[in-house]
Amino acid sequence: MKKIKLDIVGLSYSQTQSGAYALVLGEVGGRRRLPIIIGSFEAQAIAIEIEKMTPSRPLTHDLFKTFADAYHIMIQEVIVYNLVDGIFFSKLICTDGKKVMEIDARTSDAIAIAVRFACPIYTYEFILSSAGIVIEGNDFVYLENIGETPEEITPTPSSATGFTALSEDELKAKLQEALAEESYEKAAKIRDELNKRKAS
Numbered sequence: 001m002k003k004i005k006l007d008i009v010g011l012s013y014s015q016t017q018s019g020a021y022a023l024v025l026g027e028v029g030g031r032r033r034l035p036i037i038i039g040s041f042e043a044q045a046i047a048i049e050i051e052k053m054t055p056s057r058p059l060t061h062d063l064f065k066t067f068a069d070a071y072h073i074m075i076q077e078v079i080v081y082n083l084v085d086g087i088f089f090s091k092l093i094c095t096d097g098k099k100v101m102e103i104d105a106r107t108s109d110a111i112a113i114a115v116r117f118a119c120p121i122y123t124y125e126f127i128l129s130s131a132g133i134v135i136e137g138n139d140f141v142y143l144e145n146i147g148e149t150p151e152e153i154t155p156t157p158s159s160a161t162g163f164t165a166l167s168e169d170e171l172k173a174k175l176q177e178a179l180a181e182e183s184y185e186k187a188a189k190i191r192d193e194l195n196k197r198k199a200s
Contacts, residue, residue, distance in 0.1 A: 003079065003122040006034065008111065011047060022188070023111065025080075025121065032132035034080070034123065035188035036088055042108035049115040061112040068117075072096055078114040080107055080123040083131055086192060130195065133187050135179055163193040 010024035014037060021043035025034040038046075045061045047053075058066065068075070073096050082089040090110035092103040105113070114121050163171065171194055178187035 001124050004028075004030075004125060004128060006080070006121045006123055008046070008050065008115070008121075009033065011043060011050075023108070025111075025123075027128060027132070031134050032128050033135055034128060034132050036107055037188070038108035038111075042106075042112050045112040046108075046115055049112070061109070061116055064113060065116045068094075075113060075117040075119045076100070077119050078105075078110045078121045080110075080121070080127060083127050088127075088131075131188075131191070133175075133179065133191055163190060168194065168197060 005028040006025040007028055008023070009026035010022070010033075012022055014020040014022050017037060019040050020037050021040060023036045023038050023043065023046065025036065026032070027034075045059050048055060048059070049061075055062070073094055076093045076095055078090060078092055080088050080090045088107040090105050090107040092105050092110055092113060094101045094103060111121065163174075166174065171190055175187055175190045175194070178190060
């Protein structure tokens, strides 16, 4: 199966899930985006490494890298290899120079480790086809509200609970609005509702 390379193109506070963040992975050389909802700890771990900040004590993912370096283990790549009921599955492809091993990991942890090892992130076409969102316009990078606690942010009212009441045409219009506003987390919720209807 052909692998498709991804880059991190966005990370922002989730407006529909308290304490969660939307990580957006983008197809290299393409216009598809893969929004993934992750926890605040993993979002901070990714943002800290991207922004080259140094925490006073090592985070769990920093400890993993130090441990791996001490035993001469390299992470060659991270693969988002499956999607089941809205949950993404990932694995780390590791080597000690003699043998290659695959280690199952949560996608958020796998990405946090990938940025520390500067290794490539991949997925497969069937995942981008079913969960990807096509965008128009130029690429962007945004890292917002990572240091804030959920109490410091007033989420905008979410239409996630009201999506079931909308028609398919209304949902498609909302999806286009969300994409125009670069609200990928909201777009992911609408995409999931549309996919749910197609499956039923």
